[in-house]
Amino acid sequence: xxxxxxxxxxxxxxxxxxxxxxxxxxxFHKDYFQLDTQISVIEIVDLLVTVGLALYVxxxxxxKIRHEQFTIDLFIAxxxxxxxxxxxxxxxxxxxxxxxxxxxxxxxxxxIAKNSLLESISSLLKEKDYSTSTxxxxxxxxxxxxxxxxxxxxxxxxxVVVKNGKGTYSVQRISEIMIESYALKDEYFKLKVLxxx
Amino acid sequence: xxxxxLKIAMDFSRTPGVRYKNEGEFSGEEFRNSCLRPKxxxxxxxxxxxxxDLDGTAGLGTSFLEESFGGLIREDGFExxxxxxxxxxxxxxxxxxxxxxxxxxxxxxxxxGK
Numbered sequence: 001x002x003x004x005x006x007x008x009x010x011x012x013x014x015x016x017x018x019x020x021x022x023x024x025x026x027x028f029h030k031d032y033f034q035l036d037t038q039i040s041v042i043e044i045v046d047l048l049v050t051v052g053l054a055l056y057v058x059x060x061x062x063x064k065i066r067h068e069q070f071t072i073d074l075f076i077a078x079x080x081x082x083x084x085x086x087x088x089x090x091x092x093x094x095x096x097x098x099x100x101x102x103x104x105x106x107x108x109x110x111x112i113a114k115n116s117l118l119e120s121i122s123s124l125l126k127e128k129d130y131s132t133s134t135x136x137x138x139x140x141x142x143x144x145x146x147x148x149x150x151x152x153x154x155x156x157x158x159x160v161v162v163k164n165g166k167g168t169y170s171v172q173r174i175s176e177i178m179i180e181s182y183a184l185k186d187e188y189f190k191l192k193v194l195x196x197x
Numbered sequence: 198x199x200x201x202x203l204k205i206a207m208d209f210s211r212t213p214g215v216r217y218k219n220e221g222e223f224s225g226e227e228f229r230n231s232c233l234r235p236k237x238x239x240x241x242x243x244x245x246x247x248x249x250d251l252d253g254t255a256g257l258g259t260s261f262l263e264e265s266f267g268g269l270i271r272e273d274g275f276e277x278x279x280x281x282x283x284x285x286x287x288x289x290x291x292x293x294x295x296x297x298x299x300x301x302x303x304x305x306x307x308x309x310g311k
Contacts, residue, residue: 103258104256104261105255111293115291149258149259151260153263162220163220164221167215
């Protein structure tokens with residue numbers, strides 16, 4: 001249906017173009033217009049080179065823009081993946097008797113993914129933006145891991161109770177972890193904005 | 198004598214665990230007592246460095262790292278300077294661990310001083 005409407009609009013524009021062409025053509029019959037019916041070889045060559053260059057530049061630029069967009073899309077997909085890893089940690093810490101080893105492994109994978117992302121986006125951002133954004137992300141990662149994987153030195157502290165390698169987080173500790181994970185996700189959101197600017 | 202290499206994944210466990218021995222398997226406390234401290238003492242008596250390789254594990258939690266390395270100062274009474282000069286940390290997989298361990302050593306030293 002939409003294609004038919006597009007075709008209709010196209011025909012209307014074509015008809016308007018022909019009418020405009022006829023009107024302009026009429027001016028060439030007037031005295032104040034002089035139409036040279038001869039064209040030199042140099043002018044033809046000049047015209048062909050200009051048109052050729054225009055097409056060439058348009059194609060190369062188009063390809064470059066597409067490539068850049070593809071790269072940005074790829075990094076945004078990578079950030080989405082990191083965000084879903086953070087979300088999965090958020091869910092995990094709310095469970096009772098959760099395997100601490102699984103939490104450590106999740107943080108291990110998350111950290112490797114973060115390092116790989118930050119290394120590869122350096123060429124896409126301005127130096128100042130890159131250093132501000134990456135420093136914030138690194139700091140937030142550090143705090144997030146600390147609050148989620150640090151069990152108390154003081155054995156009477158019950159913020160995380162661990163038995164047989166399985167831990168249960170107190171409500172207060174869960175809230176603190178959620179606040180840090182939100183702050184981290186916010187930094188990734190800012191990075192996405194920077195990448196699409 | 199060459200430097201002594203301690204690879205956590207090979208010499209202790211690929212899945213290091215929690216902080217204390219009574220909290221579960223492969224704890225930081227167990228690692229410090231059975232691997233880290235003996236190797237460190239060996240390195241110190243032979244005037245060589247202890248190279249701690251942090252790669253190859255399935256993840257190192259804050260408690261494990263803090264109890265292992267911070268515990269050397271807090272529990273075993275090692276000097277911060279001695280540890281700084283004689284232990285070298287290596288991690289190609291996740292260099293964040295090196296920064297973490299250095300921070301825990303510094304924290305333990307600062308807390309001990311207070």
